[in-house]
Amino acid sequence: MKQYLLSIYQPTGGVPAPDVLAGVMRDLERLNQELRAAGAWVFAGGLHSPESATVLRPDGDHVLTTDGPFAEGKEHLGGFTIIRAEDLDSALHWGRRLAKATTLPVEVRPFQDEAGD
Amino acid sequence: MAQPSTADLERIFREEYGRTVAVLVRVFGDLDLAEEAVQDAFAAAVRAWPESGLPPSPAGWLITTARNRTIDRLRREASRQDRYAQAALLHARGEPAEEGPVRDERLRLLFTCCHPALAMSARVALTLRLLGGLTTAEIARAFLLPEPTLAQRIVRAKAKIRDAGIPYRVPDEADLPERLAGVLAVVYLIYNEGHTASTGQALVREDLCAEAVRLARLLAGLLPGEPEALGLLALLLLSESRRAARTGENGEVVLLADQDRGRWDRALVAEGQALVRECLRRNRPGPYQLQAAINAVHSDAPSTAETDWHQIVRLYDQLLAIAPNPVVALNRAVAVAEVEGPAVALALVDELKLDRYHLFHAIRADLLGRLGRTGEAARAYETALERTANEAEQALLRRRLAGLG
Numbered sequence: 001m002k003q004y005l006l007s008i009y010q011p012t013g014g015v016p017a018p019d020v021l022a023g024v025m026r027d028l029e030r031l032n033q034e035l036r037a038a039g040a041w042v043f044a045g046g047l048h049s050p051e052s053a054t055v056l057r058p059d060g061d062h063v064l065t066t067d068g069p070f071a072e073g074k075e076h077l078g079g080f081t082i083i084r085a086e087d088l089d090s091a092l093h094w095g096r097r098l099a100k101a102t103t104l105p106v107e108v109r110p111f112q113d114e115a116g117d
Numbered sequence: 118m119a120q121p122s123t124a125d126l127e128r129i130f131r132e133e134y135g136r137t138v139a140v141l142v143r144v145f146g147d148l149d150l151a152e153e154a155v156q157d158a159f160a161a162a163v164r165a166w167p168e169s170g171l172p173p174s175p176a177g178w179l180i181t182t183a184r185n186r187t188i189d190r191l192r193r194e195a196s197r198q199d200r201y202a203q204a205a206l207l208h209a210r211g212e213p214a215e216e217g218p219v220r221d222e223r224l225r226l227l228f229t230c231c232h233p234a235l236a237m238s239a240r241v242a243l244t245l246r247l248l249g250g251l252t253t254a255e256i257a258r259a260f261l262l263p264e265p266t267l268a269q270r271i272v273r274a275k276a277k278i279r280d281a282g283i284p285y286r287v288p289d290e291a292d293l294p295e296r297l298a299g300v301l302a303v304v305y306l307i308y309n310e311g312h313t314a315s316t317g318q319a320l321v322r323e324d325l326c327a328e329a330v331r332l333a334r335l336l337a338g339l340l341p342g343e344p345e346a347l348g349l350l351a352l353l354l355l356s357e358s359r360r361a362a363r364t365g366e367n368g369e370v371v372l373l374a375d376q377d378r379g380r381w382d383r384a385l386v387a388e389g390q391a392l393v394r395e396c397l398r399r400n401r402p403g404p405y406q407l408q409a410a411i412n413a414v415h416s417d418a419p420s421t422a423e424t425d426w427h428q429i430v431r432l433y434d435q436l437l438a439i440a441p442n443p444v445v446a447l448n449r450a451v452a453v454a455e456v457e458g459p460a461v462a463l464a465l466v467d468e469l470k471l472d473r474y475h476l477f478h479a480i481r482a483d484l485l486g487r488l489g490r491t492g493e494a495a496r497a498y499e500t501a502l503e504r505t506a507n508e509a510e511q512a513l514l515r516r517r518l519a520g521l522g
Contacts, residue, residue, distance in 0.1 A: 002282045085282075092234070108281075
């Protein structure tokens, strides 16, 4: 089995209306349950906004600490799901479901190592 | 069997490349290894066959040789703790050796090469390389690209197939229609690349057309339940039937209306038309079937004047309903001109937003010319000339412009 990172990209700034967000959360929860039932679920989580990020940069013997995200952009990583899947077709199937549930673009990317199972 | 000549060997290798690679991909689960194995077996065949004569099943011989020689090599490497070789060996152990007729694995490989997770340009290159057996140099020449660029495109695509885990599998029933449409689009693109451009070496271009027809035949043969696969084959055959008539003595483009219909290849026309009739019988129309049907109506007609234009307009209406597209609407307008006259057609053309497409202006020019609006027609031809870099097309447009009088 391979493992895939499904990254959810959301536009920076502007938060969806509470009822829209509630619908998304409900769909996401249902999808996570299905992933678990299929034995595909490894991890899933949503992230706080990019402003909450802190970047650490090695600089000689020191490590510099700066406030804010690594890169400013029109979109940012809003959350991610890690799944176990037989192949890319299966991973894309779950990715499509995630994109529909979140109404956001999803990047599907393979991990280098096979999942031990 | 007689001793094969070098030309015989080249032909066999070209014909059997896709099939042998496809089987060895199944055996070893790895594209590069499969290709190496097949090339190794071809080299062994070049040494063995001139002495022994052709084996009863060259493909079977090549597959067995490629498999056994590669397993031997992998065993030597696996003993040196090579993880990659071990994985391939493990994969090969689960696959029985070929006995009897060779199973056709090309369909699986074709779906891998045309996977939507690969860029279109990579799909085309991979399909020509792995299934057509064209060399990277040949593909690069056909697409007017530097060979290293093309080679790198193939290397990247193979790496993505391996790393992302793109499967060697015919998609499930639920995904098949959409995925098949993607495969057909690659084959159609290969054909059009060979058919349209006048740049590049003519011979290589014809290779692309021949390869596209071969792939379309393969798809129609392996997926007989899919009418769009039949439709694409019919479309390509009917288009191929007009190849000789399409170019004049000096390589200039000859339009359908001006073609010597006696030079159409009647055998290809008959085969294409039979496929169109089969599609009609199935009654599950799709874009390729409808385009093939339009071509079949043209193929039936002894001249432009005797063409059943009403039928063609009806087919375009159907095509527009399933696949709305301004270029299809433009072609429909050309047919409307034959039924309702150039004024009605011009009104339809003028509604289309195709300013950057040279044929939009060429067709407008033709309609304006037929309406006696010579000055406007000349300006439209000039705009068309600015919109194409293709020399054969430019020559044709200049002739039409000069012919306005």
